[in-house]
Amino acid sequence: MKTTFKGRAVLPGRLDGRALVTHRGFNTYASFFTSIHEPTGAAVCADSGNPDLFGRNLAGRILCLPRTAGSTSSGAVWLRLAKWDVTPLAMLFSRPIDPLAAGGLVVADLWAGRRIVTVDQLGEDFLNTVQNGDHIAVHADGTVQILNVCG
């Protein structure tokens, strides 16, 4: 099974972490709706319309997704999460990054000093292969390795 995928480094960086996976458009605003009001040290997904992630803490995880969706308010949501240090470690997109996600992640990077490593165009194979809990290595050139595949 293929375990190495090459994408485009949008906000480059090198890190390891555990994967959380959604196969549907990630609604940033609905997901972080409850995390932006009070600092709790977590970012528990509040989007009841996304059974892949609902109720899971997204902070410190590597989020694997096709693209984002939902309200354009989400641009400011990333800045808030960045200032509270409860963002995902990395965002790995199977498709080209959408403007909503790009704007929010770039603003968090340049105005809050919080680099959420971002890679896009990893392809549908990547999203079909990676599973929740997989240990992932992200490289600065946009290469993503699934190091140990969970059951």
Place this chain on the structure above:
Amino acid sequence: MHLTDEEKAILNGGQGQMMQRVMATIVTYGEALEAERLVGITGSGHFVIAHAIPGIAPSMEMLDDLIAAGLQTAYPFTVDPAAPLDVDNWRLTESQTAKLRRMYREQALYDRKLKALGCRGPDGYTCTPYLPEVGNTPRRGDILAWSESACVVFANAVLGARTNRNGAIIDLLCNIAGKVPLSGFLTDEGRRATWCLRIKTRARPLPQLLGAAIGRLVLADVPYIVGLDRFLGGGIDADTRDYLHELGAAAAAAGAVGLFHVENVTPEAVDAGPAIMDRDCQTAVIDEDTLADLTASYPVLWHDAAAAPAKCFLGCPHLSRNQLQKWSAAIENALQRHGRRRLAVHTTICAAPPVLQAFAKSRAWRRLIDAGVRFSPACAMQLFDNDLSRDDAVITNSTKLRTYTHARFFPDDDIADIVVTGRLRHAP
């Protein structure tokens, strides 16, 4: 990305440190979107950042830094509807009012900062900036950097202006620089349809339902809609404008639709016809069954699913004067039908401040006030922030409100009967 000498000079600090940071953000944004270059913005902005709630608004420090550097948007901008601090219009409890005022304690300060950055002022707080009473109406072909999904899709589809679905903050920064990356809906290629949707309903579908069905089907893609002109006629009059405004808002909320074309109706579809579709575009049919399946899929998220409806919020997105007149007639007819003089359900109807000011001069406005209707220039959705209205049994005709809150959706015809009788016997 190719930058002009002027852009390079700004990036090198030629217009100060803060403008350098603004330009660096836009250039990085453009590189993320694989834009070849930046292009000049040619019209006023519209932004989603009306509320001072932390996490939704830019931080005060950020705004202070921009203002201190003397920066303003290239054109005066409008923003989304005001916070619902007109508490009487929403029949809030003392506890809800106190919580709301705590949440929005910095709103007045925030509004002053927006004004300093180029906001048009109180009349420009609406999600229908393009109505003639408000006056932020882009021209066809205008290059914009708008946010607010309902406004983006209307500007693109109905007015033929060009804007991507920008997020909060990046919208403001692009409009300060007067530049936006050339990508997505700003390009001819990005505006081509990748879906062909055939509408095969017997009657004109409700725009809020049709929009939701389209959003669920195509997500962020561009649909070319065939068969809707049977009901709308050709071109765009006030009725069609209002219809497409609701359809677009619903499609943007249920999916992430930023542009659609309606055969023989919307400007680019009128000009190009089916040639605007990709050859290998996906196809789908939407009929009565599609819409019935959609409403059947909506869960009841009320705290008490068997509760009687307590409140009804209409006007998400904000209504036009035309729509206000139609709701007036529908509610008055329902009052007559049921032999009542006042509504049984607290009902609040939202529209842009200048639209409400004009409507307040009409007899219909007086009759609805007497029947118990309240009018507000604010945004109903903000009443659900932080579980403010968790225990309220709210009904709405809005797909957007249904998508983001626990408000329960009903078709327009049922809403009028429910608010008059207080009973849900018309529930789908």
